[in-house]
Amino acid sequence: MSNHIKQTFIMSRANLFSLPRRLAISTSMVLSVALVVAVLAGFLAMSKGFEQALEGAGSSDIAVVLGGGTNQEMGSDIPADAIRNLQAMSGDFGVTRDAAGSLIASREIIVTIGFTPEADTLPRTLALRGMDASGPLIRDGVTLSDGRLFRPSAREIVVGARIAADFPGFEIGETVRLGALDWTVVGHFASNGSAFESEIWADLETTRAAFDRQGQVQSLRLRLHDASSLSSLNVQLQNISQTRLLAVSEANLYAAQAGRTADIIQLFGWPLALLMAIGATAGALNTMMSSVADRTVEIATLRALGFSRLSACLATWFEAIALACIGAVLGILASWLGFNGWQASTVGANNASIGFQLSVTGDVMLNAGLLGLAIGALGGAIPAFAATRLPLTAALRASG
Amino acid sequence: MTNTQPYISIRHLQKGYKIGGEAISIFDGLDLDIPNGDFVAIMGPSGSGKSTLLNMLAGIDRPDAGELRIGNSYLNQMGEGARASWRAHNMGIVFQFYNLLPMLNAAENVELPLLLKPLSAKDRRDRVRKVLDLVGLSGRERQYPSMMSGGQQQRVGIARAIVSDPGLLLCDEPTGDLDRKSADDVLQMLRFLNQELGKTIIMVTHDPEAAKYAKRVLHLDKGNFVEEKRAA
């Protein structure tokens, strides 16, 4: 066996030296593999970046109560009496209370607003979140980067960093028309690139009044003692209302949304990449077939000297894999230089756009790279077999 | 192998090809003995099967039927892998068009057969230097085939054929592509290898001048008929 390895090594070395003769077609194989790898890496980086944005948004110490049998804020409705009942309950059911003994809670609604950033641009959908004054405190990892928070009953907004960066007119002190009314930008907040940064926050009552949502509460945010308190909260929620109420951890809420959208991105990305990979495999097959044809005399000569069939096969296969490997590295490099940190946005669970950064992580590179290698391994298999079937006598006869 | 046995023995050998669905027979019951240390020239018209015979002796091609024994090895019974390894250890082959690998220099080309053997790098280097010396190419180790004349390339080819010291040398028109002077050099060298180093040589040639260097000449004609004549 070690003899076969040595022979393969020598054949491969001869292949390597003869590669310049096939520069054009070998380069085309490398580039087509690189393209497939870069495209897949792009989609995976998008999916990964989206996941990271939403995962960053969630804390497991914060509960989000939803009503009406849904597990997302969209379509959730919590009756006012349920909230009153909950606030009236004494005793410890896992929710943190303030110094005065009241639950630390924020009632919230989300309004989606069509927004045209500039004349002649496509309208975008923004999410305006109305919340109680305690709302910003019931979020971990959020910092006020500039200005101040909104005041109760004033038409003031605090704007997430992504929105402030992406759209003109959200500087502090500026007036923005959202819906039918003008709002004043009083602050900017940041949250390490998480999905929060794609929201606009305002006072609950003011928001309700501006958008005719009087009395509505879509979600109730509570700060838990710790992650394990969620179940005692859920037990408590059974008893306070006719409406089905469900508390989910903020982390799960966002992770579930992330999972869905990330799946959709992958669901689109993988078939496209695989389709391209089939084309690239056909190209690789063609390249390697012409490599075998180009090396016919050399292979036959070495075989005549006593080199084995296996070595001719493996050396051809390794050439295919080596070319695919170069393509994969180029593709990964291109996607990393081109996409990593790229700002993108998509429509999130509340039908509003969510900004995120493409993230070319280790497993994005691994998956895309493996697809590239598979192109070489599959495309090179038949030519490798063909290299073992070269009729030696005919090859040597034609050597002049 | 006993002394009474010829080194190479061919018995009732049959070989044919299918061309366009039609079977043509090249050998139909060929018998041939070649003793150890012989230098045989095989002559005959083009298409008479000279290369086919040489390829079967080299284990590159296989007979359809009959027996082909070289030393103790029955090539007709051996599979592809066994014949490849037999080639690596028992014979050297010289081609009409040299068949050097263009991307390797003279020394690397000559080294190829040694890479199939368990030898140290130093042993290989020494052997390569020795045979390049023997064929009159010392100092040209690092030259590439494209920088050499036909005669020089064929001498590299001969060096490669003898570097692992096989007992049998098979040459298919080794001077077919050379001018007279280079051809004579190469033939001198083959004669030296036969007479001084005791190699058994089978050489296919068109050239009656070349055939004169051999100890005997076999004429191959009409498919399976071999006529033997003593060289003058």
Ligand SMILES: Nc1ncnc2c1ncn2[C@@H]1O[C@H](COP(=O)(O)OP(=O)(O)O)[C@@H](O)[C@H]1O
């Ligand atoms: N691989 C092959 N396939 C089909 N026919 C072949 C093949 N090799 C040789 N032949 C035929 O066998 C005959 C003998 O060929 P060859 O041994 O090359 O003759 P020579 O070397 O004496 O000129 C020729 O008719 C040739 O066309």
Ligand SMILES: [Mg+2]
């Ligand atoms: Mg011939």
